Amino acid sequence: MITGELKSKIDGLWEIFWTGGLTNPLDVIEQMTYLMFIRDLDDADNLHAKEAAMLGLPHKSVFADEVQIGERTIEGNQLKWSVFHDFPAAKMYSTMQEWVFPFIKNLHGDKDSAYSKYMGDAIFKIPTPLMLDKIVTAMDSIYEQMAQLKSADTRGDVYEYLLSKLATAGVNGQFRTPRHIIRMMVEMMDPKVDEIICDPACGTSGFLVSASEYLKETKKEEVFFNKQNKNHYMNHMFHGFDMDRTMLRIGAMNMMTHGVDNPYIEYRDSLSDQNSDKEKYSLILANPPFKGSLDYDTVSADLLKVCKTKKTELLFLALFVRMLKVGGRCACIVPDGVLFGSSKAHKDIRTEIVENQRLEAVISMPSGVFKPYAGVSTAILVFTKTEHGGTDNVWFYDMKADGFSLDDKRAVVSENDITDIIKRFKNREQEIDRKRTEVEYRALIYQTQTYRKCLYLLKRMLSTLHQ
Secondary structure (H helix, E strand, O other): OOOHHHHHHHHHHHHHHHHOOOOOHHHHHHHHHHHHHHHHHHHHHHHHHHHHHHHOOOOOOOOOOEEEEOOEEEEHHHHOHHHHOOOOHHHHHHHHHHHHHHHHHOOOOOOOOHHHHHHOOOOOOOOOHHHHHHHHHHHHHHHHHHHHHOOOOHHHHHHHHHHOOOOOOOOOOOOOOOHHHHHHHHHHHOOOOOOOEEEOOOOOOHHHHHHHHHHHHHOHHHHHOOHHHHHHHHHOOEEEEEOOHHHHHHHHHHHHHOOOOOOEEEEOOOOOOOOOOOOOEEEEEEOOOOOOEOOHHHOOHHHHHHOOOOEHHHHHHHHHHHHEEEEEEEEEEEEOHHHHOOOHHHHHHHHHHHHHOEEEEEEEEOHHHHOOOOOOOEEEEEEEOOOOOOOOOOEEEEOOOEEEOOOOOOOEEEEEOHHHHHHHHHOHHHOOOOOOOOOOHHHHHHHHHHHHHHHHHHHHHHHOOOO
16 A cells, blocks of 8 residues: 555656656656566566476576567666666667667467567656656666565556546546455355466456466465466466556556466457456456446347346446356455446346355445545345255355545554454354354344344345335
């Protein structure tokens, strides 16, 4: 989370772009993303070398030997951020323009890869050596500050803050999902090494990155010591779709920086006939846009058969069901209106999930989770595709705190339900007949109060199905 000194540093970096003549916010975000990728590529290459040495695996640096760019060659070491950031401004600029940027555009050998597709039309727009020198110095300072704060996803945090400067935030649904919420959902679902994971509204690929990192942390030997599993992880496991090419570029670079060589990141309108995926994925993780409204003509007829509506949050739920294999699981964020809306479309989608599939859990989140970019009340739905029902015991949790204050400042606080949510979710069968022991008395009062509220919510949710 960006606060205090770090926010001031990012504002200062934005000012450098602004005064230098780049006034389009999306241009600023793109150029910053490219430079972050170049810097992260250096750090990631060093990290992968260390990991390979620890695991006894071969590793070849992307900066190894000489690099061919056109008919010219250069020592790969000269393309590393840690080397060229000390060059004089004029030499740094020429190195970046003539060598580094063409290098990253052609970094992935497979011309059909997501990275190659969305970097092909990337343009280096920083106009002067002095401006580049100022930007590089400012970014070094930002990264130094981020290291002190021990925040892992610098690019995502910066992007989140920059997005607050755009009028699109909260209008078209392009506000970033907090990384700790993503991580909670990933840990709850506990992805396996043979999963086929999809986010049909992937944005900057936050869910896919988190899933890849979780597998790397918890199932490293299964993934990297098995040739088949490693190939699946690198080339076939991760799928993401979006309609914003800027997002796709950021997402492709994000995945590659985190060690996934060839994710399937594609430009696609997931709700249209352009998306024909059916029963393809074993796990869907998503926070789809739910501020939008579409024309019927642009929506796949298959989805309208489930619930005829223009509301994107309902259509995406229908889409998740269609895209999942039987036995596949979904964890997604929805607005509270999905649970309690009284329209026919709301009732139809609830009927589909509750009666035709197996609803596993509902986690109610406080409205402040998405502040300062949106103040909507949301919930996490977890369900399994069965096609024959099976909803029995639905586990509810009323989240009161996520480790940050629920105002616009989102300062770190001690209250945090996330660890408890993950623990209880993974042991839901023990919650049914929970004993009221003295040791658990205080927790039990909270749990009982939560249960009463959730029971009311469940009854309300189910009653609207039959009205």
